[in-house]
Amino acid sequence: MSDATRAEVCAVAVAEVFRGDGERLASAFGAVPAIGARLAKLTFEPDLLMTDGVAYLRADVPPVTGDATSDPIVEGWLPFRRVFDLLWNGRRHVVMTATQIDRYGNHNFACIGPHKQPKAQLLGMRGAPGNTIHHPTSYWVPNHSTRVFVDQVDVVSGVGYDRARELEDGARFHEIRRVVSNLGVFDFATPDNRMRLASLHPGVSVDEVVEQTGFELVVPDDVPETRPPTDEELRLIREVLDPGDSRSNEVPH
């Protein structure tokens, strides 16, 4: 559909990272990832599990803002300690935001500057070390720039492919599925797992992506365009999942 906004293209690109996941807990941080994960569940991945953001697994799929349902369908109990059990068990795919990410997918949202006395304390390690070593991880970057796609991250919270390789078998559950930004989709499907431009969002050029990336990206000769939303996906995004248009706050028109 030609009238899809960039945010809507991004939401579909996030939904696509969950394709094939089946009965796995889909955790998504950020407005666009939350829309994307729910869109996947409402369309091609109906078996995904999701939490209510507190402690329950919820079988119905509420909108990302202004959930008016007084009667959610609870299908399970997942307090934090069982979240850790589940994720160390591997049946989860998380989409985390990245403050910094490098060519091998090393990720930082802990702090900017030296860890001992940071210039900016951010989220801290949170679950990133455990997530990335135990189950598939994808990343969401709403503001693709050389400040985010950096040559070297200040602190490694999420483990990248070069570090995973050094661990050999110790990292056998490590997988960075994809990075979705407001400009395109990226993966690590290269011989040495360096980040590759997998698709460009409509209206974005290779040059623009290269210019906004602080390391040398692998750019194939032919870069496809990111799949546009179908009519049904657009309807679900606009009328069901995000009638409040929180997606446009994250990725402006």
Next chain:
Amino acid sequence: MDKRTTEHEAVAELRDGLTLGIGGWGSRRKPMSIVREILRTDLKDLTVVTYGGPDAGLLCKTGRVARIIYGFVSLDSIPLEPHFRAVRQAGAVEAVELDEGMLQWGLYAAALRLPFLPTRAGLGSDVLEINQKWIKPITSPYDDADQLVAMPALELDAAFVHLNRADARGNAQYLGPDPYFDDLFCQAAKRRFVTCEKIVETSDLAKAGTPHTLLLNRSMVDGVIEAPGGAHFTECPPDYGRDEAFQREYAKTAKDPEAWKAFEETYLTAESEAEYQKRVQARNEDRKAGR
């Protein structure tokens, strides 16, 4: 055995340099009346172990903490705890930053009186780099010879948790959706204190919730403190939600020394928890009246 006591008596047991565990999670079900009591003392050089919220912010901001062991410090509806950020950015505390699951594992190891528990969490990340003097890798002794992390036990001198109900003997009950890690905090500690919204008869515990909600049994608790509103301004469902307006006011004081001074004078210098609760109530009545 009647274990009823007060915040004052519990905190009077503490000494400079001890390691304290604080239950709850972020800005959820935090034993804030205990934190407020600590702020009435001159305790310092504490090590604090926490899934941090305003407990971490207040104790660090007021110079009580030498070392903090945490996975994150957040106010939930305000993702970054602004007072904690300022302290970190000033380099004013030693920060032992862990993966959230590693923190659980450290408490669990201490609870089971083990020196460590193995995990993959931390492998390949800078958690090991920034804590290398303390957290060591280990190789599985079995045929797989896996590389793992030996998460050391987080032994606590004292633990403080806030639950919804307890009896005078220390059986305690959470009525919200998540137990967090409050039982592990207690089992990892030498001295264990539970504050609660209401002390009830033992026979009334099972009336308030199913037996599954009885998180702490009396062997895990040394002191019980009735503290209605004791988690304020963090949430304590179903008794009350988070006081978001108050939390916003607290957060705003991080960037405004004058506002912090006013906040401190109004709320933190209250000579008792009862006086604090009275001031909060007066504040809320003023707001409701639009004053």
